[in-house]
Amino acid sequence: MESQKKINVLVVEDSVASYQAIVSVLQNFGFTLSSERVEWKEEFERSIIEKSWDIIISDYYLPDFDGKYVIHRIKELNPELPVILITEFIPEEAASEYLNLGASEFLPKSSIIKLPFVVNRELEAFRLKQSQKKAWEMLVHGEEILTRSQKISHLGHFEVIFPENNTLWSLELYRILGYDFSEVPSMEKVWTLLDMEEKKLIEMVWNEVTSENTSKEFVLHLNTKLGRKKVNLWLEAERFDEDRFRIFGTIHDISDVSDLESSIQLNEQLFKGIFNNSSQAIFLLDLQGHIIRMNRNSVLSFERNESDVQGLELISSIFSESNEDSIKKLTYGMKLALKNQTFEVLVSYRLRDGREKYFDCDFYPLNDPFGKIIYLVLEAKDITEKIVLERAYAQAQKLEALGTFAGGIAHDFNNLLTPMMAYISYLNAEWSSNQTDEMIQKSLPAIEGISKSLERAKNLIQQILTYSKIDHSSTKQIDLREQLLQVLSEVKFVSSNKLSIFTDLGTESAFIEADPIQIFQILSNLYENSLFALQEIQNPKITISLTKVMYEKSDLFQVGFLKNTEYWKLSFSDNGNGIPKEILDKIFDPFFSTKGGKGTGLGLSIIYGILAKMGGTILVDSTVGKGTQFDLYFPAWKAML
Missing domain, CATH: 3.30.450.20 (PAS domain)
Structure with a gap:
């Protein structure tokens, strides 16, 4: 591991400060660097020719050349050497072009903190390619020996797996039989090339080999497109269990070629070992x-x-x-x-x-x-799990940063609201005692409006504080099914909507470890979001179901970073307007709202944060015009303590 941390880095950068920032962030990550900075084309050419580098990190705008030239030049000399562009003021489409030209990654200078992860990834890929290249050289050499040996000896092989009847032919067998390489192999096609009497012999020997688990060898004649051929057929059966077995065989064209069977078998094993064990x-x-x-x-x-x-x-x-x-x-x-x-x-x-x-x-x-x-x-x-983890890590960082930022603002704003609430309370108390003053009477509605606005501001601040303190809840083991029943009994549905509620919560207790208050937050937020989505629907409907699922047999398998084997899946769906695909990835971002001025944009962010802290997650599936379904996964507990 330590040897992998020692790297030679060429930094193509005209800013000393940027170079020092790059070196610093890599050293802080644990890399031991041997680095050099160049900013002129002549220096760059001399450095890449005279020295060996593990990775190239380049700015795009340089005094007498640019990042595009860096990519082209490196790919000419060493196509496998990673090139990372770090710069600003390049449009997204241009960045994509440079990635297609061969750049390993494009990072804005504002995101330099991600550089160690990118460097680590590219070094790992670079070293893997080097080892794979050696393996491929062995594979190509083995395949070449195998193919040439078979071609020289006119010997091809086949395998048939039963009861699936999966069949494999070697390339030389295709040539011997006169079939095109695109032809799907099957042993029935071989039998059609036999004379009738020899076909009967094959059927008898085939049954004998499979029943006795033995091997047989004899000479046959094949009527191929290339003419009649005399071949030596060797069969061997290998039984895996009572119902499954394999037949391995060779067909050796002995019309005018000598036997090279032992050499072929050796190289076949070499090819299989490298190919299948990769x-x-x-x-x-x-x-x-x-x-x-x-x-x-x-x-x-x-x-x-x-x-x-x-x-x-x-x-x-x-x-x-x-x-x-x-x-x-x-x-x-x-x-x-x-x-x-x-x-x-x-x-x-x-x-x-x-x-x-x-x-x-x-x-x-x-x-x-x-x-x-x-x-x-x-x-x-x-690299599915790696990409999922990177996305989850980025989302967690974003939520944590915004939570801290929002919490600080909320505390300060709350301090401003406190005296304002006190002043309004004082005015209400003083002015209500002097009911005869006409000017005071005219002012009371304004005072009441200010009071209501302050109350709404207080509630908003409380939501922001709740979001910023997701990690400070007090958890205990609770029955999620019981909590659902309690919330459903307490919520007052809007009768004018003629809302229909369908539930399938089962009969089994759904034990989880959570804060009951946060569970109420989750359910009430989901319910309020559905009400908003259903306000223009003629026959509004909400469906709630609760089931236990196994990690590897559910949609969680694509998430990749969850640890439990069993989860309680709470599905909350409606037949509302749905969420457009282009904003579906943004709905869990703090302060992102589809309700215009009627929402704070914190509801789904709070749900995401609570579930992430619990070791669960939330997935969404939505179709415009058909509705939305949220699937919430809570780590399951087998019994209450």
Whole structure:
């Protein structure tokens, strides 16, 4: 770990103060730096050629060149070396352009506090790529030996897993049988190439091998598109349990080639070991982007069976549900790989159950010894949990900072309100005793208006103070279901709305650890928000349900940072106007309100903060014109103490 903290940093910056700030923030994070500052193009060129650097940190506006030149030059000399831009006054679209050109990250100077996390991430990715590159060299070498050995010996292999009937052919077997690489493999296609009598022999031997768990070897003839071939067929069965087994076999074209079986088996194991044991999801593609092989990690990460997508085009099959931007980046990356270049991109991926994952993808070309591209490779690292944690951390920081800021203002403002409330109380007491004074009588409504305004200001201040003191509540074990029933019985619904309430709270006690006052805050805020959303709806309806869910079998699985295994899920939905998609991510921000001047914008922020402190969370799903559903997750307790 200590060796990873020692880094060589080249800072391309014309401001000494900015350079010192960069060095300081990295050293405070724990990095041991060997750094150098350059500001002129000649110095930059000399430094990147003569010295070795772990990372480049650059301003955009420089005396006689710019950050765009820095990116281009670094990518020419060392495409894998991370380049981080730190500057101001660059529009968002321009920043995106520089990221697409090869910059690892773009940070405003006002956000320099995030630099250590970005540097740590990029160094980890850079070192991982170096190790992966060595692994890939071994993989390519092993695959080349395997492919060439099979081609020289005309020996191909296959595997069939039962009862799924999943079938895999090696590339050489495709050639021997005369099929195109895009053809989906199945052993029935092999049997159609046999003479009738030999086909009967195969059926008998096949049954014998599977029943006796043994191996057999014999000679057959295949009627392929390329002509009639004499082959040596070797079969071996391996039983996993009573119902599942595998048949592994080789088909050796012995028409005019000698036997190299032992060499093939050795290199096949080498290829499988590197390919399937990689920590990354790996797709091996042909030059048209069709999937040839998927390793074990890609099957787990993308939740797709290799047999379902083998032979299909990668982007249109695997990433068909990804957003348009991700598809464009993947298409561009594949084009670069075909030009013998590497490309890294962050893409989103939607699982069949609706969950979204994020992958850091790399496209690579695989070349033969003469430099000709023979395969394309897509490596994908699952960074979903990392992105979710970063978002949660950013939200927590924002809430904490605003809470502290709001609390300070609220205290000072409350101090101003106290004497004003006292003066109004004094005037009410004094003037009410002198009812005959006509001028006083005329002033009483104004006094009453001021008093009501001060009372509303006091309530607002109290809300802000509550928000800023979320962490200072007193918790105990309570029954959430009982609390819900109590709140529902106390709340007076607006009869003019003809509001319908549907509840499904079950019969089981829902024990959680919480502050009862805060639970009342949560429920009353949700109820008030729904009332506002339903005020123009003809048949307003609120639905409340309470169920126990397991972490890995719920929507919480995509959140990633929660610790409990069981949660009480409180769903609170209405059939109101819904929340537009473009502001859905902002509704938990303090002081953000969709009620115009009728709300403070603190209700959902308070709920978010309370649940985060408890170890839970809140998720929202809304469709404009159909309604909104909030799902609140409370860590479950098995029984009261």
